[in-house]
Amino acid sequence: MNIIISGLITGSMLALLAIGFSLIFGVARIVNIAHTAFYMVASYCIYYLSVKTGLNPLLSMLIAVAAVTILGLLVYKFLIDPIREHEGAVLIATIALAMVFQEIVLLLFKGDYRTVDFLITGFFTIGGVKVFYQQLLTFGVVLLTLGALWFLLMKTRLGLAIRSTAEDREVANLMGMNESRLAMITLGISVALAGLTGAVLAPLTVLNPYMWMEPLIMMMAVVVLGGLGSIKGSFVAAFILGFTEALVVFLIPKGAFLKGSVALTIMILVLLIRPEGLFGVSFEEER
Amino acid sequence: MGLVLFYLKKFYKIVRNEVLVLPSRVIVALFFIVLLGLPLVTQDPYVIRIIILTSIFAILAASWDLLSGFTGQMNFGHALFFGVGAYSSALINLHAHIPPWGSVPLGAMVAVIAGLIVGIPCLRLKHTYLALTTLAFPIILTGIIFALPEYTGGELGVSGLKRFTNSLIGNYYLHVVTMLVLAVIMWKITDSHTGIIFHAIREDELAVKASGINTTRYKLLAFCLSGFFAGIAGGLYAHYMRIAGPSTLEVSMSFTVVIWAIFGGAATIYGPIGAVFILFPLLEFFRFWPEYRTMIFAAVVLVILLYMPEGFIHWIRDKIEKECPRCKIRNAATRKTCRVCTAGLD
Numbered sequence: 001m002n003i004i005i006s007g008l009i010t011g012s013m014l015a016l017l018a019i020g021f022s023l024i025f026g027v028a029r030i031v032n033i034a035h036t037a038f039y040m041v042a043s044y045c046i047y048y049l050s051v052k053t054g055l056n057p058l059l060s061m062l063i064a065v066a067a068v069t070i071l072g073l074l075v076y077k078f079l080i081d082p083i084r085e086h087e088g089a090v091l092i093a094t095i096a097l098a099m100v101f102q103e104i105v106l107l108l109f110k111g112d113y114r115t116v117d118f119l120i121t122g123f124f125t126i127g128g129v130k131v132f133y134q135q136l137l138t139f140g141v142v143l144l145t146l147g148a149l150w151f152l153l154m155k156t157r158l159g160l161a162i163r164s165t166a167e168d169r170e171v172a173n174l175m176g177m178n179e180s181r182l183a184m185i186t187l188g189i190s191v192a193l194a195g196l197t198g199a200v201l202a203p204l205t206v207l208n209p210y211m212w213m214e215p216l217i218m219m220m221a222v223v224v225l226g227g228l229g230s231i232k233g234s235f236v237a238a239f240i241l242g243f244t245e246a247l248v249v250f251l252i253p254k255g256a257f258l259k260g261s262v263a264l265t266i267m268i269l270v271l272l273i274r275p276e277g278l279f280g281v282s283f284e285e286e287r
Numbered sequence: 288m289g290l291v292l293f294y295l296k297k298f299y300k301i302v303r304n305e306v307l308v309l310p311s312r313v314i315v316a317l318f319f320i321v322l323l324g325l326p327l328v329t330q331d332p333y334v335i336r337i338i339i340l341t342s343i344f345a346i347l348a349a350s351w352d353l354l355s356g357f358t359g360q361m362n363f364g365h366a367l368f369f370g371v372g373a374y375s376s377a378l379i380n381l382h383a384h385i386p387p388w389g390s391v392p393l394g395a396m397v398a399v400i401a402g403l404i405v406g407i408p409c410l411r412l413k414h415t416y417l418a419l420t421t422l423a424f425p426i427i428l429t430g431i432i433f434a435l436p437e438y439t440g441g442e443l444g445v446s447g448l449k450r451f452t453n454s455l456i457g458n459y460y461l462h463v464v465t466m467l468v469l470a471v472i473m474w475k476i477t478d479s480h481t482g483i484i485f486h487a488i489r490e491d492e493l494a495v496k497a498s499g500i501n502t503t504r505y506k507l508l509a510f511c512l513s514g515f516f517a518g519i520a521g522g523l524y525a526h527y528m529r530i531a532g533p534s535t536l537e538v539s540m541s542f543t544v545v546i547w548a549i550f551g552g553a554a555t556i557y558g559p560i561g562a563v564f565i566l567f568p569l570l571e572f573f574r575f576w577p578e579y580r581t582m583i584f585a586a587v588v589l590v591i592l593l594y595m596p597e598g599f600i601h602w603i604r605d606k607i608e609k610e611c612p613r614c615k616i617r618n619a620a621t622r623k624t625c626r627v628c629t630a631g632l633d
Contacts, residue, residue: 031415033542079589086596088549093592095542096585103582213538217426220419228415261430264423268408271420275411 003246009135010218011242012142013201017215018222018234019149020193025228026166028183030080031091036212036219037098038191042068042198043207044105047114057116061202065195072191076184098212106209114207138200145196150231152189162186217260218245221267227277237278241266308626310607310619315557318564322463326456335459339527341567342466346520348547348559349473354513355545356553357477358506359489360409361418365544367405367425368514370536372398372521374432377445377531387451391522398518399511406510410503425536432533444532448525462523466560469516474556476512485509486554550588552598561600 021035042064049060075097083089124131153159165172165182173179205211222241226233244266245259252258270278306312325338351365376394379385385393405424409417432439439445451461476482484505487495495502525531534540551562569587573580595602608617609632611625618626625632 025415031418079593082593083596088553089592089596092546092549093589095546096588096592099581099585100589103579103585107578107582217422217538220422224416224419257433258430261427261434264427267423268420271412271416272408275416277416 003243003250005131005135006249007239007243007246008139009201009204009242010245011239012139013197013215013238014218014222014242015235015238016142016145016193016197017219018226018238019146019231020190020197021219022223022226022228022230022234023162023193024183024187024190025223027162027186028084029087029169030084030183030187031087031094032190033091033094033216034075034098034101035190035194036216037101038068038072038194039198039201039215040105040207040209040212041071041101042195043116043202043205043211044109044114046199046202047109047116047207050116051114061199065192065199068195068198069188069192072194073184073188076187081180098216102209102212109209112208116202116207134203138204141196141200145193146231146235149189149193153231158185214260218263221264225267225270225277227279230277230279233277233279308619309617311604311617319467322467323460326459330455332455335455337568337571339459339462340524341564342462343520343524343527344544344547344567345466345560345563346469346523347517348544348551348563349470349556350513350516350520351544352548352553352556352559353473353477353485353516354509356548356555356559357482357485357489358509360506360509361414362421362513363418363545364405364421364424364541365513365517366536366538366540367421367428368398368401368517369521369524369540369544370425370428370531370533371401371514372518373525373531373535374439374445374521375518376522377448377525378438380448380526381445387449387522387526391519391526394522394525395515395518398514398521400514401518402510402512402514403507405514406507409510410506422538422541425541426538429533429536432536440532442533444530444534445525446530446532448529448531450526450529458527462527465519465523469519470556470560473516477556481505481508489554546588550591550599552601555598555600558598558600562598565599 017036017039021032024030024032024035045064045067046057046060049055049063050057055063079093079097080090083093124133151159153163161172161177161182162185164175165177165179169179172182218241222234222237225241226235226237241263244263248259248262306316322338326335347365347369350368351362354360354365355362372391372394374394375397376387376390379393380387380390383390405421409420412420433441436442450458452458477485484495484500487500488502488505492502521531521535524535547562547566548559550566551560552558566584566588570580570584573583576583591599597605607620609620609622610617611628611630611632613630614625614628616625616627618632622632624630
């Protein structure tokens with residue numbers, strides 16, 4: 001039971017992060033290493049607003065998501081957009097950005113471990129295991145967000161534009177889509193997703209300025225395992241890896257050290273058989 | 288006597304006609320002279336220590352460039368080779384009692400095997416998939432190291448290694464000369480036939496395949512070469528610090544290597560080395576403000592990239608040198624006409 005709950009929570013976090021990451025990669029070809037750093041910043045925003053200033057937790061979550069989105073857009077406009085043509089430069093710009101965020105948070109809040117209160121308290125027990133309402137709420141919000149995202153991508157004109165740009169940037173541009181504006185919008189959505197992940201997960205995890213490293217790696221593993229740009233793939237892969245981690249932690253002695261290794265080994269094994277990931281489409285090579 | 292005079296004359300001619308005509312070559316020559324002559328000026332242990340570490344990391348950054356800059360196989364897990372080199376030479380030194388002279392090359396050979404192990408599954412992957420997959424390998428190894436503390440020392444690492452020599456100057460020359468020699472070897476590799484194929488693989492793998500070249504073999508070769516040089520860097524690091532710890536395998540280590548190499552300018556070999564020699568001492572300089580150290584470092588990288596996305600060393604080279612529009616030979620930026628074909632510059 002513990003395994004199921006822990007797997008569900010990790011899986012849903014990874015799913016949200018991975019989808020945001022693969023969205024911006026698909027549309028703008030930006031490998032955004034700072035993606036999970038936005039998640040960390042959002043969590044700290046909530047911590048500051050709800051614990052330090054005593055704001056309503058729900059309100060502070062909304063503010064945090066909005067603030068992180070604006071931050072993401074500003075960063076894109078001033079730091080990423082001018083060097084878009086140089087892939088390598090964008091890459092290390094995002095790494096440097098993540099480091100800057102980490103250091104700023106470290107300066108403002110120090111390196112201590114912080115916690116945020118639950119939105120709703122209370123729990124019920126199934127099979128001798130406590131299930132907190134907060135965990136259910138997190139899971140529900142994640143499912144809802146994923147549904148909304150699916151609707152946005154599949155049923156609206158904006159979604160059509162995003163999908164077509166992801167498939168072929170040049171042709172989409174020729175068809176009269178404003179590629180750079182679209183990249184901006186997608187980045188907004190992507191960062192908002194990261195912020196939202198921070199919002200729903202902040203009560204369940206311990207905050208520290210280095211918390212972006214570990215999800216970053218797992219998120220990349222999910223993205224690769226599921227296939228870049230495939231939402232269904234990210235979703236399935238996130239839960240595969242989430243459950244693997246939970247299983248390893250609970251069943252193998254010293255599992256906490258090995259959880260990353262086992263999950264990543266699974267990823268590599270899958271890639272040996274299917275190089276484009278579980279649900280990935282092998283794109284025609286760009287030249 | 289006559290022979291000596293002849294060679295002296297020849298040397299003078301080469302210096303005058305080949306080195307002094309281009310500012311970048313002058314800078315490289317000065318770099319060699321300053322590095323080799325530094326102990327004559329100062330023997331401050333702190334300065335010596337920083338230059339030794341800088342040299343070790345310069346080898347590492349250049350080896351990343353050999354693989355990722357040249358063949359375009361973005362490797363985000365370069366710390367793997369460094370860590371494997373460090374750990375294996377440490378274990379060989381400790382358990383087989385082989386002195387550092389033997390354990391460092393042996394550790395590098397283990398890193399070559401690691402390169403093969405990583406390279407074979409990665410051959411089927413491209414671009415971002417490859418980058419994200421390679422990131423996984425050092426983390427897998429870290430997990431294994433933490434799970435087997437009896438053999439690897441767990442979090443504490445393998446300690447109590449022997450140094451090459453205990454003399455300050457001896458250590459300095461050992462590391463600096465190794466760095467310079469390896470850098471020249473790497474530069475020669477990239478300048479050779481193999482290097483041209485590496486270049487071509489990055490630009491257009493399909494065209495290379497169509498020309499009847501076995502790209503798989505060359506990509507594996509790149510992985511092995513890069514693993515070898517990074518393994519040597521790892522072994523040197525382990526023996527210099529006298530400890531091989533899990534910090535050599537950290538994600539931030541892999542990222543730092545990428546930052547160094549791209550900051551200097553990828554696919555040049557001299558770019559990453561120059562970048563390490565600028566950034567690493569800079570980071571040490573910032574220790575006066577310890578809380579802001581990493582932040583200033585990241586901010587410097589961000590700002591410089593914003594203005595020089597091609598890389599810092601590249602940018603400098605473009606400022607001090609011009610390419611002749613007719614014969615494509617490089618000239619000092621101060622010249623009005625090309626030094627070979629006398630065509631007007633700019």
